[in-house]
Amino acid sequence: MKTLTVILLTMILSACAVMEQVEKNPLTSELITNQLTLRFIAADDDPVERSLKIQQVVTKLQTRVDGEVEFTLVEFEQMVRQEIDWQSISPADQELLNFAFTKARQVISDLIGEGVVEPDERYTLVTLLTWVNNAAMRVR
């Protein structure tokens, strides 16, 4: 598990680095998002169930992003965190998700700034959510 965590953290750091180039090199960013999502799914005793949960969360978040209610990046991060059933995942996975969310928010913040996420900036969030969903959908 330690090895897996180290690998995951390393990959997340790499992913954060390349996320800065989402617009320049979307294929690489998408591939790394696939890796992260699938590794998180594979770490569960029941990968199919975890995959379905991820898809449900993504659908819910996409609805919020597509909606007309304004939100800030901080509020979006809170939305994501509230969707996680923290009690049901292992401490290692909790640590991993905490780290991932924090880093992801920093990187996205660098891309589109803090404050209210404008409609034309929401595509960044939609793109990432779509990648996560597409990866999760491969697990059945």
Next chain:
Amino acid sequence: MNSTLPGGHYFSDLVLQHTDGGKWELKEPLFYFGLLNPTVVPSGFKTNLDSVPRLPFIYATFKGRAVRAAAVHDYLYESQRGKQFSDQTFLLAMKHEGVPTRWRYPIYWAVVLFGNSIYERKRS
């Protein structure tokens, strides 16, 4: 009859069940993380690992040595991901499964040289 092979660093566990038709059915999805874009073989996928030609010496050396890699290869053939890509992924997967060089290259060249008909058969 169920069979579980621990996954390790590059693979998830391989959980197989023997079916009446003589094939093996995956009871859990099989993840292979040897590539930037991982391969996921879905649960329910049935295989008799027949994408590896049954040349006697190949089969003898292959049997039990590269089961996860063969399941991935079989799935890539079945889903028609391209023969060259499938074969190269198989070679890498065998390495990641711990198949010694002296075995994996003969097996790899067997699928390269004799796998065309199998790949075409999977197409239909």
